[in-house]
Amino acid sequence: MEVMAIDVLHMRNMPVPKKGKERLPVPDAGYSVILHLQVEHNGVQHSGLGEIRAVTSVSGETPAGAFSAAVRLGEVLVGVELDCGQSGREATAQAAQAVRSAAEKAFGVAPTTQLPTGLNSAVRFAFECAVLDAMARASSRSMSELLALAPAASVSRNVFSRPLSNASRLLNQLIDGRAPSGWWRSRCSYSGVRAGELMNTLTRANIWSAAGFEGLWLDLGGRWHVDDLKAFEETFNSGAETQGAPVNLILEQPFPSYATAHYAELLALSQRLRDRFGVELRIMLDEPVWDRRSLAELDELLPFVDLNVTPQKAGSFEEVLQVGDYLRERNVGGKIYLGNAALNTDLNTLALTALGQMLGPRCGYFSASRKEEKRVRLIHSGDAWLSLDDAELRLPTGQGWGVVLCRSGLEKRLKRCISSVVTR
Numbered sequence: 001m002e003v004m005a006i007d008v009l010h011m012r013n014m015p016v017p018k019k020g021k022e023r024l025p026v027p028d029a030g031y032s033v034i035l036h037l038q039v040e041h042n043g044v045q046h047s048g049l050g051e052i053r054a055v056t057s058v059s060g061e062t063p064a065g066a067f068s069a070a071v072r073l074g075e076v077l078v079g080v081e082l083d084c085g086q087s088g089r090e091a092t093a094q095a096a097q098a099v100r101s102a103a104e105k106a107f108g109v110a111p112t113t114q115l116p117t118g119l120n121s122a123v124r125f126a127f128e129c130a131v132l133d134a135m136a137r138a139s140s141r142s143m144s145e146l147l148a149l150a151p152a153a154s155v156s157r158n159v160f161s162r163p164l165s166n167a168s169r170l171l172n173q174l175i176d177g178r179a180p181s182g183w184w185r186s187r188c189s190y191s192g193v194r195a196g197e198l199m200n201t202l203t204r205a206n207i208w209s210a211a212g213f214e215g216l217w218l219d220l221g222g223r224w225h226v227d228d229l230k231a232f233e234e235t236f237n238s239g240a241e242t243q244g245a246p247v248n249l250i251l252e253q254p255f256p257s258y259a260t261a262h263y264a265e266l267l268a269l270s271q272r273l274r275d276r277f278g279v280e281l282r283i284m285l286d287e288p289v290w291d292r293r294s295l296a297e298l299d300e301l302l303p304f305v306d307l308n309v310t311p312q313k314a315g316s317f318e319e320v321l322q323v324g325d326y327l328r329e330r331n332v333g334g335k336i337y338l339g340n341a342a343l344n345t346d347l348n349t350l351a352l353t354a355l356g357q358m359l360g361p362r363c364g365y366f367s368a369s370r371k372e373e374k375r376v377r378l379i380h381s382g383d384a385w386l387s388l389d390d391a392e393l394r395l396p397t398g399q400g401w402g403v404v405l406c407r408s409g410l411e412k413r414l415k416r417c418i419s420s421v422v423t424r
Contacts, residue, residue, distance in 0.1 A: 001084045001138050004045070006074035006130075007036035010067050033067050033123075035074070037130040041084055041138040048134025050126035050351075053312075061122050069106075069120040073127060076102040082131065084138040087146050088358075092317040095131040099124050099316070121289075121315030128317055129351040147317075148357030171201055189221030192228030195249075196235025202247045203277070217282075222252035226262055229269055236273075248280040249273075252308070258285075258297060267304055282306055284337060289314050290323050302327065306335040317355055324359050336362045 010033055035050040054066035061069075080098050103109065103124055136146040144150060190198065198218070255262045263283075270281040285301075286308040287294050298305070307327075311320050324336060336359055338352060356363040 001039050001041040001046075001082045001135065003037060003078050003080045003082070003134075004040050005038045006078055007034075007038075008067065008070045008074055009034040009036065010063070033063070033070050033126070035070060035126055035130045037074075037077075037127075037134050039082070039134045039138060044138075046134055046137040048130040048132070048137065050128070050130035050133065052122050052126040054122060061120065066120070066123050069123045070126070072106040073099070073102050073120070073123060076105045077127065082135060084135040086135075087139075087141075088149055089321065091132060091135060091146055092128075092321065092358075095128045095135070096316045096318040098131060099127045102127075122312040124315040125312045125317075132317070132351060132354075143351055143354040144357055147354040150357055189223055192224065192231030192233075193235050195220050195228075196232045199232075199236045199247065199249075199279075203279075217248050217250055219250045219252065222254055222284075223256065224251060224254040226265055229265055233269055233272070236277075248282070250282045250284055252284045253286050254283060258301065263301055263304075270304070284308050289319065291319070292322070292326060295323065295326050299330070302330060302332045302334060304334075306337060308337045311338060311352065311355065317358075320355060321358060324362055327362065334362075338363060 033052040033054065035048075035052070037048040037050070039046050039048065052061075052066045052070060054061040054063045077098065080102070082098060083094060086094055103120070107120070132146065133143060136143045139146065195218075202218075251266075254266060266281075266283065270283075273279040273281050283301075283305040284307070285298070285305050290307055290309055295302070307323060309320055309323060311317070314320055320336070320338070327334060327336070338356060338359075
């Protein structure tokens with residue numbers, strides 16, 4: 001299979017209108033760069049798609065910079081031969097090597113040198129999505145069948161995220177007999193005292209016994225201090241009277257550094273919460289890019305923490321999969337959370353579905369880009385193949401949540417083509 005041409009399209013993001021009103025694009029995230037990779041296999045042409053959502057605050061890339069980098073990388077990638085008969089890790093390794101080699105030539109990086117963290121990582125990841133998409137189509141398979149060796153139907157939504165902007169509203173839902181569940185996250189970090197008070201309120205025996213709910217997770221944000229741990233435990237102990245209330249906690253990057261003493265206290269608190277009240281406390285750690293070196297620094301903590309990974313920062317499917325390999329080698333059971341909402345788009349959502357399947361039970365969630373569905377963290381997707389015809393996207397047809405997601409998300413915004421460059 002040979003790469004014959006690559007179209008690089010700079011398009012304005014216009015979200016689907018709601019109630020007859022068209023929304024304005026979000027500054028800095030109002031443009032996407034669409035990659036249309038055209039390949040030829042056994043005399044038949046196929047195409048693969050990728051999308052770059054350049055968000056400076058997340059990936060450090062601007063829309064203009066991402067567009068320029070995509071053109072340069074695409075010019076080098078044209079003419080590359082690929083084996084579409086490979087699948088699973090062989091396919092991701094092949095795509096990673098092809099894009100890496102093109103990036104080395106396009107950006108002037110020596111082959112023996114590791115690509116700098118953040119060097120057009122979202123651009124490289126989108127190219128891998130396009131390459132893998134083309135390989136899947138050329139072999140008459142879906143992305144999930146190509147990468148995870150399983151149909152996309154095996155992916156289901158397992159975590160729902162809701163904003164914890166008003167704790168009293170959550171309490172009212174409980175009192176009214178409505179069933180809050182899933183993942184609730186505050187826009188800002190809770191202090192130890194405030195988190196303890198919230199837990200005292202939510203663990204009232206009469207609320208949960210009457211409602212019979214399955215339970216929920218509270219994401220308290222991050223950047224705690226040891227004093228917050230002590231204040232939380234003292235406050236929570238003063239009011240909690242029951243065991244087994246289905247309310248669990250998540251702390252994101254609780255301390256600025258991985259100081260053993262601090263985490264030892266946090267893990268001890270986690271054990272006391274589990275023993276006394278049946279409350280689980282999970283720790284989510286985040287790094288710009290996780291690799292073996294940074295993971296080795298966490299060997300003592302890995303059995304007790306989950307990892308937040310942004311594929312577009314890593315720049316490669318293989319980089320994310322190697323994180324899973326490292327956890328398996330050490331036989332630890334932490335989850336890998338695929339973020340970030342601002343970078344996950346309608347097109348690469350299908351690729352991330354396949355990536356989530358490759359990670360298996362370790363995959364905790366990832367975000368969708370459609371405004372109404374941002375709370376959904378892991379999606380169910382059908383075989384929604386998208387193709388480019390006469391410089392306009394032909395929208396996917398059929399049933400299934402993933403198909404509807406792509407169709408509604410693309411229907412409005414991808415008709416606004418700003419400019420295009422065709423590399424041949």
